[in-house]
Amino acid sequence: MxxxxxxxxxxxxxxxxxxxxxxxxxxxxxxxxxxxxxxxxxxxxxxxxxxxxxxxxxxxxxxxxxxxxxxxxxxxxxxxxxxxxxxxxxxxxxxxxxxxxxxxxxxxxxxxxxxxxxxxxxxxQTxxxxxxxxxxxxxxxxxxxxxxxxxxxxxxxxHVEEFIGVSGAPENLPQLPDGKFMPPMALNPVEAALREQLDRTYPERRLTIGRTTNITQPLPGRSPCQYRSICARGCSFGAYFSTxxxxxxxxxxxxxxxxxxxxxxxxxxxxxxxxxxxxxxxxxxxxxxxxxxxxxxxxxxxxxxxxxxxxxxxxxxxxxxxxxxxxxxxxxxxxxxASSLAVLAQIPGFDEHYYEGVRPTGIVIPRFRNLGETPDNVEFSRGYSYQGGAYRLTWNRGRRMAGLGTEFKNELQKPGPWMFALTAFAESIPxxxxxxxxxxxxxxFGVPQVLFDFEHGDNERKALQEAAAEARKMVELIGGRVLMSSGEPNEGGMAxxxxxxxxxxxxxxxxxxxxxxxxxxxxxxxxxxxxxxxxxxxxxxxxxxxxxxxxxxxxxxxxxxxxxx
Amino acid sequence: MMTLTTSCQKIWQSVEETSPTSATLGGDSMLETLDIVCDLVIPSTETPGAKAVGVSQWILGAVDNGLLATSTGELQRFAELLSTDFPFLQSTAAEQSQILAAIDNRAYIEHSQDETSLLWQKFKTLILMGYYTSEVGASQELHYELVPGRFIPDVEIKDGITKAWSNDWTAVDFG
CATH class of the missing domain: 3.50.50.60 (FAD/NAD(P)-binding domain)
Structure with a gap:
């Protein structure tokens, strides 16, 4: 018919x-x-x-x-x-x-x-x-x-990247192929230092700037990113991809x-x-x-x-x-x-260094596990990667500090110590x-509600445990003092x-x-x-x-x- | 942290249910107490301090709304605890400073878990929030620039005159 x-x-x-x-x-x-x-x-x-x-x-x-x-x-x-x-x-x-x-x-x-x-x-993140x-x-x-x-x-x-605009740095990594990139946003000095240390100590691990649809060059009807990092309010500059x-x-x-x-x-x-x-x-x-x-x-x-x-x-x-x-x-x-805060560490030094503007992307450390022909000697299948970045604390650190009065106020006026945060994302097994x-x-509306029956499994837990341990080792390369580190997955859905x-x-x-x-x-x-x-x-x-x-x-x-x- | 807050809430729920509202700590007295505490934490320097920018009034509203899981009952309880040895409002400025310094020391140096210390951590946090999100705190005391239009990854800090950015949301969110 x-x-x-x-x-x-x-x-x-x-x-x-x-x-x-x-x-x-x-x-x-x-x-x-x-x-x-x-x-x-x-x-x-x-x-x-x-x-x-x-x-x-x-x-x-x-x-x-x-x-x-x-x-x-x-x-x-x-x-x-x-x-x-x-x-x-x-x-x-x-x-x-x-x-x-x-x-x-x-x-x-x-x-x-x-x-x-x-x-x-x-x-x-793109x-x-x-x-x-x-x-x-x-x-x-x-x-x-x-x-x-x-x-x-x-x-x-x-086709998609050219239309939406993606800023990022080419790295020639088969597990995270390069795309049609606009110029990348810059690493700050602490991130650059960790990249350098990783290159030296773990050649298979690369730290690179997050690839993001915050654009660094204009597109029709859209202006480049203004470095506000308040994207979720909506951006009338059109500087990030949205419908x-x-x-x-x-x-x-x-x-x-x-x-x-x-x-x-x-x-x-x-x-x-x-x-x-x-x-x-x-x-x-x-x-x-x-x-x-x-x-x-x-x-x-x-x-x-x-x-x-x-x-x-x-x-x-x-x-x-x-x-x-x-x-x-x-x-x-x-x-x-499955995600967890693999590490939050205070980084010593770099006291004379600060940044201007609020960068709307962090860094990424792409997957390095189980990429070869034979699996690595680890207890889990597949892999994990990290996202995060380095930043200086601001007034908010006062919540955990002793002090009152002029001296306290003057201290909080300055940028605080550098921190490095890395969140791990482990592959979810189907x-x-x-x-x-x-x-x-x-x-x-009379429409049946959704019922979730979901939990992270053993593979995800083992991957995140290792991710946390490796994250601690990595920040220690630049003298990081670990304040928090977790290999326990956040609740399902939180990624x-x-x-x-x-x-x-x-x-x-x-x-x-x-x-x-x-x-x-x-x-x-x-x-x-x-x-x-x-x-x-x-x-x-x-x-x-x-x-x-x-x-x-x-x-x-x-x-x-x-x-x- | 979560457990701490939850147990705090339980404790203060029972306090709220049993302790009558102290007349001396209602209304103006509470505001007066808060003003003193605010200025002991963030005094006026080259920029106005916490009292001058109205942080006390802001805290009353925030507490009533339940910010940081606080309550008006907790605030009243804290004000009572300030007067444990001698009425706080009747103390001299020097004594008030000593009382608060002792509490701050107990909470942040000795890491005491007593009720005064736990409450002080909340109200000190609220004072900081109220101040550094005010126009003076965010944009005069610190640097506020809504539309930077640039990201310069490495700027040299010259002799400590560089102010922190109050709108570095990464830093604010992650703490």
Whole structure:
């Protein structure tokens, strides 16, 4: 049957965050009429960043926020230090957006329900995954083999980096491939000293400036970074990548984009005869009104957990266990990096050195474990990497100092001692037992709440233990006095790198998506956010999501234009 | 730290329930006490000190809102403890300075865990927060520059005249 079906749009994109913006941009630029759906409110670039230029003394709670409000409405979101009086409006209200966890397995789910999603508040660290990452599952047998290799995704990394702007230093490391970089931000003298010591003592360990989408050269409509490091308030300079600063203007400029905010997708509609998604049912979150939209293709970009949850609740006679779930693995192999403060150390000397400006990125020490043909002599598989940096303490150190009066005040006026902090991120092993489920409770829209069943495993713990020990050794190379060091993983979710649940794979029997992020079961359904990941690597994943999204969107656009979808 | 705060909260919850509000420590007396303590910690020098920039008033609001898991009851309790040996407000300036110096010493040098020390750590922190986030504290006493427009990684500090940046958020957040 090749009956031409009339649809409202060529494509519907669910979610307007990092990947949704990319899907909308690529699809509209290929000439498709796109409906971009966002459950949260509209946030206009610049105009709606209402706290951006406020000094602490211009806010009622000096930046600390209304504690009673935070306790009532943001008890979970406020666990991350990005949330404060300037930024909390870019995080979800926990009271209005509840979720469940399995007893004894806490999970912190950090979200931003607004136009731009978490692209407004993300950490902006931008790393390619290496060939070793796309081969990891096949090498040690955890998870299923990726259906792609580095060379498949490399041109799409180029494509994304050139558009979003990434500052960073080339280092020629296969495990952290170089990209299309703008000039790097500089290392401060203490970081430079550690880099030098590492080169000398551990040639396989490299300290380099964090690669970030804070740009150092102008791009169309965007100014270079102003070195404020207050990104999560929203940046009217457009100096970091967000949907608002980057992909949304591009998509809008095509004239092919329809954007609807305050629109929650309740269900995907499946036509069993045509074996196609026909569209979506939505709820207007302000009025509660229900409506449907149809399209030829649907892109799920709602964030790993919400994309999986939407598939889980879109059941039908064909798919009683969740949409496109003939494999039964939907929701499983869910991951989040295990992270810990590997070391916080005071660094002696460098008293005459300070910096000017507030750099919005730290440093990275890429993975150096288990990179060879044979595994290293360690008790864990895969690896970990560090992010952090050196800085001088400021007035805040007075909280732990004895002293009163003029002498105390004069002391606090000066920059304090140098500190070096290194946070370790260990690769999360894909496990069937770590999963996203539906709870039997619903939210205020009648939509089932997400239930998390997740915990870090022994491999992650062993990796972090070693990471902490190695971090202590490294800072000691520059005389660091260790103040804190932990190899215990933070609670699940705290890395805010949730991935998997609708993994890619070669075999439709044990994966949800093929090598083009296309559902094995349903050719016009694409999932291109973190849900698609088959492994986690140990570097920040957003760039990889963007590259996969752009690649899948171009593939889907061709199919639509050829009349195959 | 978390455990400490939690146990503190429990202790003071019971104190709040049992101790009647002392009339001498309500309203103006509390403000007067705080003003004295504020200026003992951060006096006026070339820049105005904590009392002059209204830190006491800010603390009353912050405590009422529960910042650092404090409460008005805790603040009143601390004010009572200041007067353990002799009414703090009736003491001479020199005596007040000695009383607070002894408490500060116990809390930060001896690392005592007694209730006065634990409360003092909280209120000293609040005084610092109130002062260094005020316009004077952040932008006159320290250096505040919202839009630096530059990152210079290595600047020489000349004879101690370089002020710390109050808006170095990395330093503020990590402490």
């Amino acid at each position: 090749s009956t031409q079906v009339t649809t409202d749009f060529d494509a519907i994109v669910v979610g307007s965050g990092i990947t949704g913006g990319w899907a909308a941009k690529e699809l509209t630029e290929k000439g498709l009429k796109v409906l971009l759906l966002e459950r949260g409110r509209h946030v206009e670039h610049g105009r709606d960043y209402k706290t951006e230029f406020k000094a602490p003394w211009e806010l009622p709670w000096r930046g600390e926020g209304d504690q009673q409000l935070f306790k009532r409405d943001y008890p979970i979101q406020s666990r991350v230090h990005h949330l404060n009086e300037w930024t909390y409006q870019h995080f979800v209200n926990d009271r209005e957006h509840p979720y469940q966890t399995v007893e004894g397995k806490p999970f912190t789910w950090i979200r931003g329900y607004q136009l731009g999603g978490r692209s407004l508040i993300w950490g902006r 790393y390619r995954w290496g060939d070793v990452d796309f081969r990891s599952n096949s090498r040690d047998g955890h998870g299923v083999d990726w259906p792609v290799r580095y060379e498949d995704i490399a041109p799409w990394y180029d 608002q600063s980057s992909t949304l203007p591009a998509a809008s400029a095509t004239g092919n984009l329809t954007l609807k905010t305050n629109t929650l997708v309740d269900k995907l509609l499946y036509d069993a005869d045509r074996k196609r998604i026909t569209g979506v049912n939505v709820i207007d979150t302000e009025t509660g009104a229900r409506k449907s939209y149809s399209s030829k293709v649907v892109f799920l970009c709602a964030g790993s957990v919400n994309s999986v949850a939407l598939m889980l609740r879109s059941t039908s006679g064909t798919f009683p266990k969740g949409l496109a779930n003939s494999s039964g693995v939907l929701g499983r192999y869910f991951m989040d990096h 496990r069937a037992s770590n999963r996203i489920l539906q709870s039997n409770k619903t939210d205020s 805010i790198h949730e991935m998997g649940g609708a993994r890619m794979g070669r075999d439709r029997a044990d994966s949800v998506l093929n090598s083009n992020n296309q559902a094995h079961d349903i050719p016009n359904l694409f999932v291109t956010d973190g849900a698609a990941m088959a492994s986690s690597a140990c570097q920040n994943p957003s760039l990889t999501y963007m590259a996969f999204t752009a690649r899948a969107a171009n593939y889907a656009a061709e199919l639509v234009k050829n009349g195959q979808l």
